[in-house]
Amino acid sequence: MEEKTLEEIIARYDSPTGKVLGILGDIQRSEGYIPRETLEMLSVKIDVRISQLYSIVTFYSFFSLKPVGEHVITICMGTACHVRGAVGVLDALESLLDIHGDTTEDGKFSVTTKDNKFTVEIARCFGACSMAPVLQIDGTLYGYANPDTLPAILEQYGWRAA
Amino acid sequence: MTQGKTGTELAEPPKKPVTVSINGNAYRADEGECLLTVAERVKIPIPHFCFEQSLEPYGACRLCMVGVVHHGKTVMETACTLRAKEGLTVLTDTPDIVKYRTILFELYLAEAPKSAVVKEMAARYGVTKTRFLRRVDTGDPLGGACILCGLCVRVCNEIMGAGAINFINRGPYTVVNTPFTEPSRDCYGCGACAAVCPTHAVSLEDRGGERILHSWSETKVPLSQCVSCGKYFAPAALEKSVLSRIEPPLRDDLEGLCPACRAKKLAKKEILAATGGDPGDA
Structure with missing residues (x-):
């Protein structure tokens, strides 16, 4: 991220406290992930230790330190979605996109397809439990997801059956 | 967790004497005094990990x-965050407490299966086995002994002001380490983290002119060498920061000297001054 862009983001938050999450959120939204250089630059600019920022970024599943694909698919694995079959949806998605992921040692799940088109991540509850199981693609929420409806949804994002 | 107790109570302890009752016996204490300290003074054992006198109690363990x-x-309340007041009555071994403590020790045995301190303390309270899945990680830089109490993080941030380490990740994946698990540039190498660690999980070593903090991604910091005896005695960055807080005439006397040579030099100087000798070649 350009230094100027980062400064613009920082300038949006004038409160002396509680601005870190807002700034990190804006970086995540703008870049799709949090580049290490940006995090280090931010540490200097707002005078917060890099260890503190790193702690926050690794705590929330919303933040990612790894670059992501063109479209980000987030599957909810919250309690309601889990019991309504989110695991099956994830399995189907993995086979459709030909990816296989595991929870990494940091407890996060993030897999990107070889062509860099899709990244699949896991979230804990969007607060849309009434439509469980739900998944989100680039910010758009899809409820009542199941393995059969997945291909039609993915096709809207340029996916084609192999 | 601390139920709104503020730091001011600890910062300016009121000296009003009060009587508190522990297990049916009355003891004198200062009003506002930490109950865990009172119990320790009168030799009533209360197990604890995360209590550190130099930091505000926070009831983590x-x-x-x-x-x-x-x-x-x-x-039930944590004794470390409990403040003495007139008539305060506590019991340390009710059936509820014993049950609670047993489960907690089982959890600690699972969280830090390699910690001798945890094992020894749990055994003292009759807990030698755990029903929980033990956290086994052969590559753990904290040797399977960390209980995540956060004392090292707090001492590094709040007392040393270095902020070299912090919690990373969340839930069962939580660890303490340097950002990106790479050698830290913020670490002074003071070793305060190791000194406060209740389970002796932090590993560091002085080798040659370097201090190597094995637990913190093998961070290496240079040590200062005593100009008089040649011994390596303190991390260079720490020495510099301490010296910067001392007034110049004394600072010039102390600079570059290890504690032993420092004492020798100052004593010699004092004696020579008292006997009217020449301090010049002290």
């Missing part, structure tokens, strides 16, 4: 739980 009797009802 939950082990010092005691029953507070209030209007005939007993509620």
Whole structure:
């Protein structure tokens, strides 16, 4: 991220406290992930230790330190979605996109397809439990997801059956 | 967790004497004094991990739980965040507390299966086995002994002001380490983290002119060498920061000297000054 862009983001938050999450959120939204250089630059600019920022970024599943694909698919694995079959949806998605992921040692799940088109991540509850199981693609929420409806949804994002 | 207790109580302890009751016996204490300290003074054992005198108690380890009797009802509260006041009545070994403590020790045995301190303390309270899945990680830089109490993080941030380490990740994946698990540039190498660690999980070593912090991604910091005896005695960055807080005439006397040579030099100087000798070649 350009230094100027980062400064613009920082300038949006004038409160002396509680601005870190807002700034990190804006970086995540703008870049799709949090580049290490940006995090280090931010540490200097707002005078917060890099260890503190790193702690926050690794705590929330919303933040990612790894670059992501063109479209980000987030599957909810919250309690309601889990019991309504989110695991099956994830399995189907993995086979459709030909990816296989595991929870990494940091407890996060993030897999990107070889062509860099899709990244699949896991979230804990969007607060849309009434439509469980739900998944989100680039910010758009899809409820009542199941393995059969997945291909039609993915096709809207340029996916084609192999 | 601390139920709104503020730091001001600890910063300016009021000296009003009060009587508190622990397990049916009355003891004198200062009003506002930390109950865990009172119990330690009168030799009533209350197990604890995360209590550190130089830091504000924060009840993280939950082990010092005691029953507070209030209007005939007993509620559980951590002794470290409990403040002495007139008539405070606590019980340290009620069946509830014993049950609670047993489960907690089982959890600690699972969280830090390699910690001798945890094993020894748990055994003292009759807990030698755990029903929980033990956290086994052969590559753990903290040797399977960290209980995540956070004392090292707090001492590094709040007392040393270095902020070299912090918690990373969340839930069962939580660890303490340097950002990106790479050698830290913020670490002074003071070793305060190792000094406060209740389970001796932090590993560091002085090798040659370097201090190597094995637990913190092998961070290496240079040590200062004593100009007089040649011994390596303190991390260079720490020495510099301490010296910067001392006034110049004394600072010039102390600079570059290890504690032993420092004492020798100052003593010699004092004696020579008292006997009218020449301090010049002290």
